[in-house]
Amino acid sequence: MAVAGSGLRGPPGGEGGGGSSLTMERIRSLTDLPELEAAYSRLCGEEKVVQEELEALLEQQNTIESKMVTLHRLGPNLQLIEGDARQLAGMITFTCNLAENVSSKVRQLDLAKNRLYQAIQRADDILDLKFCMDGVQTALKKEDYEQAAAHIHRYLSLDKSVIELSRQGKEGSIIDANLKLLQEAEQRLKTIVTEKFNAATKEGDLPQVERFFKIFPLLGLHEEGLSKFSEYLCKQVANKAEENLLLVMETDMSDRRAAVIFADTLTLLFEGIARIVETHQPIVETYYGPGKLYTLIKHLQVECDQQVEKVVDKFIQQRDYHRQFQHVQNSMVRSSAADKIEPRELDPILTEVTLMNARSELYLRFIKRRIISDFEVGDSMASEEIKQAHRKSLDKLLNNCLLSRTMQELIGYYITMEEYFMWETVNKAVAMDTCEKGQLISSMVDDVFYIVKKCIGRALSSSSIDCLCAMINHSTTLLESDFREVLCTKLKLGFPATTFQDIQRGVTSAVNIMHSSLQQGKLDTKGIESTDEAKQSFLVTLNNVEVCSENIMTLKKTLENDCAKLLSQGFGGEQAEAKIESCLADMAAVSNKFRDLLQEGLSELNSTAVKPQVKPWINLFLSVSHNIEEEEFNDYEANDPWVQQFIVNLEQQMAEFKAGLSPVIYDSLSSLLTSLIAIELEKVVLKSTFSRLGGLQFDKELRSLIAYLTTVTTWTIRDKFARLSQMATILNLERVTEILDYWGPNSGPLTWRLTPAEARQVLALRIDFRSEDIKRLRL
Amino acid sequence: MSMEDYDFLFKIVLIGNAGVGKTCLVRRFTQGLFPPGQGATIGVDFMIKTVDINGEKVKLQIWDTAGQERFRSITQSYYRSANALILTYDITCEESFRCLPEWLREIEQYASNKVITVLVGNKIDLAEKREVSQQRAEEFSEAQNMYYLETSAKESDNVEKLFLDLACRLISEARQNTLVNNVASPLPGEGKSISYLTCCNLN
Numbered sequence: 001m002a003v004a005g006s007g008l009r010g011p012p013g014g015e016g017g018g019g020s021s022l023t024m025e026r027i028r029s030l031t032d033l034p035e036l037e038a039a040y041s042r043l044c045g046e047e048k049v050v051q052e053e054l055e056a057l058l059e060q061q062n063t064i065e066s067k068m069v070t071l072h073r074l075g076p077n078l079q080l081i082e083g084d085a086r087q088l089a090g091m092i093t094f095t096c097n098l099a100e101n102v103s104s105k106v107r108q109l110d111l112a113k114n115r116l117y118q119a120i121q122r123a124d125d126i127l128d129l130k131f132c133m134d135g136v137q138t139a140l141k142k143e144d145y146e147q148a149a150a151h152i153h154r155y156l157s158l159d160k161s162v163i164e165l166s167r168q169g170k171e172g173s174i175i176d177a178n179l180k181l182l183q184e185a186e187q188r189l190k191t192i193v194t195e196k197f198n199a200a201t202k203e204g205d206l207p208q209v210e211r212f213f214k215i216f217p218l219l220g221l222h223e224e225g226l227s228k229f230s231e232y233l234c235k236q237v238a239n240k241a242e243e244n245l246l247l248v249m250e251t252d253m254s255d256r257r258a259a260v261i262f263a264d265t266l267t268l269l270f271e272g273i274a275r276i277v278e279t280h281q282p283i284v285e286t287y288y289g290p291g292k293l294y295t296l297i298k299h300l301q302v303e304c305d306q307q308v309e310k311v312v313d314k315f316i317q318q319r320d321y322h323r324q325f326q327h328v329q330n331s332m333v334r335s336s337a338a339d340k341i342e343p344r345e346l347d348p349i350l351t352e353v354t355l356m357n358a359r360s361e362l363y364l365r366f367i368k369r370r371i372i373s374d375f376e377v378g379d380s381m382a383s384e385e386i387k388q389a390h391r392k393s394l395d396k397l398l399n400n401c402l403l404s405r406t407m408q409e410l411i412g413y414y415i416t417m418e419e420y421f422m423w424e425t426v427n428k429a430v431a432m433d434t435c436e437k438g439q440l441i442s443s444m445v446d447d448v449f450y451i452v453k454k455c456i457g458r459a460l461s462s463s464s465i466d467c468l469c470a471m472i473n474h475s476t477t478l479l480e481s482d483f484r485e486v487l488c489t490k491l492k493l494g495f496p497a498t499t500f501q502d503i504q505r506g507v508t509s510a511v512n513i514m515h516s517s518l519q520q521g522k523l524d525t526k527g528i529e530s531t532d533e534a535k536q537s538f539l540v541t542l543n544n545v546e547v548c549s550e551n552i553m554t555l556k557k558t559l560e561n562d563c564a565k566l567l568s569q570g571f572g573g574e575q576a577e578a579k580i581e582s583c584l585a586d587m588a589a590v591s592n593k594f595r596d597l598l599q600e601g602l603s604e605l606n607s608t609a610v611k612p613q614v615k616p617w618i619n620l621f622l623s624v625s626h627n628i629e630e631e632e633f634n635d636y637e638a639n640d641p642w643v644q645q646f647i648v649n650l651e652q653q654m655a656e657f658k659a660g661l662s663p664v665i666y667d668s669l670s671s672l673l674t675s676l677i678a679i680e681l682e683k684v685v686l687k688s689t690f691s692r693l694g695g696l697q698f699d700k701e702l703r704s705l706i707a708y709l710t711t712v713t714t715w716t717i718r719d720k721f722a723r724l725s726q727m728a729t730i731l732n733l734e735r736v737t738e739i740l741d742y743w744g745p746n747s748g749p750l751t752w753r754l755t756p757a758e759a760r761q762v763l764a765l766r767i768d769f770r771s772e773d774i775k776r777l778r779l
Numbered sequence: 780m781s782m783e784d785y786d787f788l789f790k791i792v793l794i795g796n797a798g799v800g801k802t803c804l805v806r807r808f809t810q811g812l813f814p815p816g817q818g819a820t821i822g823v824d825f826m827i828k829t830v831d832i833n834g835e836k837v838k839l840q841i842w843d844t845a846g847q848e849r850f851r852s853i854t855q856s857y858y859r860s861a862n863a864l865i866l867t868y869d870i871t872c873e874e875s876f877r878c879l880p881e882w883l884r885e886i887e888q889y890a891s892n893k894v895i896t897v898l899v900g901n902k903i904d905l906a907e908k909r910e911v912s913q914q915r916a917e918e919f920s921e922a923q924n925m926y927y928l929e930t931s932a933k934e935s936d937n938v939e940k941l942f943l944d945l946a947c948r949l950i951s952e953a954r955q956n957t958l959v960n961n962v963a964s965p966l967p968g969e970g971k972s973i974s975y976l977t978c979c980n981l982n
Contacts, residue, residue: 399821408821408849415852466822466853473856575825582825582840586860 125158133178136185145193146211149218152186156220190219194228201232214287222288223295230299233276237269237300241307244268245314259348262315263355269307270363273300277370291378294371294390298397301367305402308360312406315356319349325413328420343424346417353414354462360407361463364398365570371397411467415459419474422455426478430486435536440543440662448483449551453558460562465572465579472559472583479552480590484597487545491601495538495609496531539660542601546665549594556588602665606672613653614673617646618680622687626694627767633693643701647708654712670713677709678720685727689767695731702728723753730754730762736773739763743779785829785838789949791942792857794882795867796875797846800901803932804867805843808942813933820845822853830946837946858889863897863945868916870900870929871908876916883923893956895948897926899941904931 022039030036132151139148193215200208209232216225244265251261277297284292316322324346331340375390398404429447436443452475459471563580566572624641625632654673658666690698702724709717718725733739739759742750754762756779763774793801802820806812809826824843829836842861844854858864866882868875879898886896898920900911913929920927926948930937 396818399818404821405849412849412852415856419852464822466850469823470853470856473860477856477859578827579823579825 128154129158129182130178133182136182136189140185140189140192145189145196145215148185148189149193149215152182152189153218155182155186186219190221193219194224197228201228201235204236210283213283217288222292226284226288226292226295227299229280230296233280233296233300234303237272237276237303237307240272241269241310245310248311248314260352260355262311262319263352263359265311266308266356267359269304269311270359270366273304274363274366276300277367281370281374285374289378290374291390293374294394294397297367297371301397301401301403308403308406312356312410315352319352321349321353321410321413324349325417328417331424332416332420340424341420343421343428346421350414350418350421350458353410354458354467357407357411357414357462357464357467360403361571364404368394368398369570407464411462411464414462415467415470415474418455418459418471422451422471422474422478423482425451426483430483435540440540440660441547442540442544444486445544445547445551448479449548449555452479453555456555456559457562460559460566463566463571465566465576468563469579469583472580472587476583476587476590479548479587480593483548484590484593487541487548487594488597490537490541491545491597491604493534493538495605496534535656536660538601538605539657542598542605542665543660543662545594545598545601546662549591549598552587552591552594556584556591559584559587598665602668602672605669606676610653610669610673611676614650614676615680617649618677618684620646621681621684626688626690626697628691628694628697630693633697636697643704647705650708667714670709671715674709674713674717674720677705678724681705682724682727685724686761686765688765690731690765691767692732692734695728695733695766699728699732726750726752726754727762730759731766733763733766736763736769736777739777739779785836787835787837787946787950787953788840789837789862789946790840790842790857790860791863791865791945792842792844792854792861793865793867794844794854794885795846795865795899796869796872796878799846799867799869799872799875800932801846801865801867802843804865804899804901804930804938804941805841807932807935807938809841811935813935819847820850822850823857828942830943832943832946832950835950837950839942839946855885855889858886858894859891861890861894862949863895864890865897865899865941865945866925867899867901868911869902870911870913870916871902871905873910876900876911876919879919893952895926895945895952896923897928897941897945898923900927900929901932903929903936904934 022043027039030039132155135151136148136155139145139151193212197209197212197216200212209229213225213229216222216228248261248265251258255261257264277293277300280296281293284296324341327341328346334340371394375387375394379387379390426448429444429451432447433442433444435441456468456471456475459468462468563577563584567577567580621642628636650673654670657669661669685698688694702721706717706721706725709721729742730739740746742748743752743759752759759779760774760777763769763777764771793805795801797819802817802824803813805824805826806814806817809828820843822845826841826843827838828841829838831837842857844850844857864886866879866886868879870876886894890896898916900913900916903909916929917927926944928937928941928944930941932938
């Protein structure tokens with residue numbers, strides 16, 4: 001059975017994957033019974049598997065058969081579809097051929113039509129040419145120059161090949177003659193138009209001027225037309241400007257606008273030109289095309305420059321501008337007051353110059369915008385190079401025109417004069433510094449910032465970013481070096497202490513005064529007239545320094561807003577914002593310098609005035625025994641031995657500062673004071689000895705002190721007194737080991753600020769604690 | 780500490796006669812360009828370039844001033860806050876060299892006494908037109924205690940070196956100042972507030 005079974009499996013060997021794992025050869029070679037049995041059982045297993053597979057396949061037979069039936073049924077349908085498809089393909093091919101045929105005919109038709117059109121065009125052109133030849137003659141005879149020019153324009157716009165072609169025709173010689181006539185007519189017309197235009201210009205006949213101005217482009221004379229027209233416009237500008245300048249000369253000095261009459265004259269000039277541009281731009285654009293405004297304005301700018309020169313020359317002459325500048329320069333070098341120019345005298349001229357520049361900037365910006373938008377229309381299809389070239393020529397026009405250069409020169413002088421005005425006026429404010437009783441700051445702070453603001457504001461009103469930045473820089477220099485130096489010198493005089501430090505202080509002050517006098521090169525006449533005044537002066541200066549620091553930040557913010565307004569109006573180049581920002585950042589940095597100065601002044605006050613007084617008060621603690629019994633403790637209760645007096649003293653001292661210092665500075669000083677008290681008190685406590693009740697006494701004293709100090713400062717002082725409070729806790733213990741209830745793992749929310757060594761040191765201050773016990777502690 | 784992303788900030792101001800190539804030097808360094816037919820500078824131009832010097836981010840604020848006389852009062856106002864000045868002349872123009880003492884007087888008058896000044900002879904690509912010999916310029920700069928360098932903005936010769944060397948010197952100068960300042964209180968008229976603190980540890 002085994003043999004038959006394997007025989008059923010077909011040819012043995014490694015061919016089919018479905019074959020038995022045992023080959024016939026292998027079975028035949030088996031001789032051993034167990035091996036045979038093993039092979040038999042394997043084959044039986046395989047047979048079973050095959051049987052199952054067969055059954056499964058037989059089960060599927062029905063489904064497969066029904067599917068086959070369906071497939072057979074599909075057969076005829078498929079044949080039908082195939083036939084239809086073939087038919088369709090045939091029809092499509094046919095249609096395609098048909099369409100191909102039709103379209104090739106249409107293409108031929110189209111070509112024919114195009115050629116026909118071209119032929120008609122040529123014929124039209126030739127006819128036009130003839131028409132032009134005749135038309136020009138009649139139009140010229142009738143003095144209808146527009147018509148004549150239109151004919152010439154038509155002739156000029158004709159394709160030159162058309163003319164060539166018509167000459168090759170049968171009527172070549174006639175056309176040649178006609179062409180000659182036409183060319184002659186063109187020349188004649190050009191001469192006539194130029195003559196007529198000139199005549200109209202001379203008579204100032206605007207309608208005629210405009211009439212012929214429109215004809216020039218028809219004759220291909222764009223440049224000539226523009227330049228001639230500009231000539232006419234320039235003459236108008238010149239006439240008007242001359243009139244205006246004469247009016248200036250006659251203006252009465254009492255006139256309301258007398259102080260800014262030159263700025264007004266420039267304004268009139270600029271407005272005049274702007275009006276001309278406004279009125280004539282449409283004509284130029286319509287008849288000459290976009291992109292031509294630049295040429296027109298370039299011509300106009302030449303005249304503008306000439307007129308500006310005249311006005312500015314008159315301004316320089318009448319206002320003595322150059323001499324004033326010279327005078328300022330000399331005054332800057334010389335220090336004697338007699339030769340110095342009075343800054344107030346400069347005020348009107350400085351205002352006028354900035355106004356003149358502002359008007360010029362406004363005008364230049366107007367021109368720039370107009371030309372840019374005109375170029376944009378004209379260059380919409382142009383290459384990047386052409387656009388670049390146009391932009392460059394515009395920049396050149398604006399930067400190199402005499403107007404720009406003249407204004408730059410005036411502003412150059414202005415900055416020096418404005419700088420002088422600022423320094424001198426500030427010097428005056430400093431010299432006239434007064435402090436009203438009850439005022440925290442003196443007059444010069446407000447004065448100085450008023451002046452600085454005024455000067456920068458004036459520079460800003462010139463609309464020139466460079467001018468503005470220069471004045472911001474000068475103001476920064478002034479505030480940072482000179483004005484800060486003034487306050488610094490005052491602080492160096494020091495704060496004189498009262499009573500027992502007077503002698504000692506007197507010496508230091510004298511040295512300080514001498515020192516600073518030497519530095520300044522002159523003796524401060526004010527000096528210290530009385531201690532009170534010197535004290536007042538020191539405190540006021542401290543307040544001044546703080547206000548300066550704040551004022552600088554305020555000034556910076558104000559200027560930022562003002563500049564943003566100017567920039568949003570389109571003044572200044574692309575870097576304008578960055579430039580202003582950088583200059584203002586420098587200015588803001590000066591504010592910090594004043595803050596530093598304030599800190600220096602405060603620590604000076606603390607170390608020379610506060611500390612020498614507070615320290616002896618604290619040292620009095622040593623003279624109050626804290627090694628006390630019940631009786632003394634009760635006595636202390638009734639007659640406080642130290643802390644109440646200390647608080648009264650502190651109160652008295654701080655009252656003086658509270659009245660004389662701004663709240664912010666007073667707060668800083670109080671903070672310095674509390675730190676000082678904490679440090680000094682710690683020192684004396686460590687020098688004292690305590691009994692149990694003495695510790696309690698100290699605790700009471702410390703609590704009173706902290707309670708008082710909390711009322712005088714705005715910020716928490718608990719932190720500063722943390723170490724002292726912890727010392728009081730230790731001094732209040734019943735026994736040495738009680739500290740372990742609070743130390744280490746038992747500390748709870750308490751963070752010890754005392755090191756274990758310090759804790760032992762404090763424990764040792766209690767005379768009733770035995771040192772062996774303290775030593776034995778494990779901290 | 781500064782919020783911005785740099786370790787040092789320095790202001791460099793370029794000065795010198797008109798047409799010696801100040802703008803071209805700045806353009807070459809900041810943008811890598813040499814724009815021919817550069818028009819005269821109006822007032823002052825302003826460029827920023829951040830460079831890396833031994834791992835330190837150094838922001839250079841470069842003020843390119845107009846050389847023409849009429850802008851002098853504007854340009855002078857920038858001297859005082861400058862950490863460094865680049866005094867430029869044109870080696871093919873004797874006149875621009877002869878004006879140097881005048882420029883030095885301006886520096887003396889307006890700049891901070893701690894300013895670093897570098898003398899630059901530009902346009903060495905036009906060697907055949909040279910009017911000022913290198914030796915003469917070197918002697919002059921030595922007498923004035925200035926660092927001297929010859930450059931060509933056109934050929935990009937020594938331009939990078941000029942600014943980077945300057946940045947290095949400014950850094951070491953700034954570090955020295957910090958060491959001094961750590962002992963004494965800040966001096967009045969001190970330059971910009973720069974975060975020196977991180978830098979001292981490295982030295």
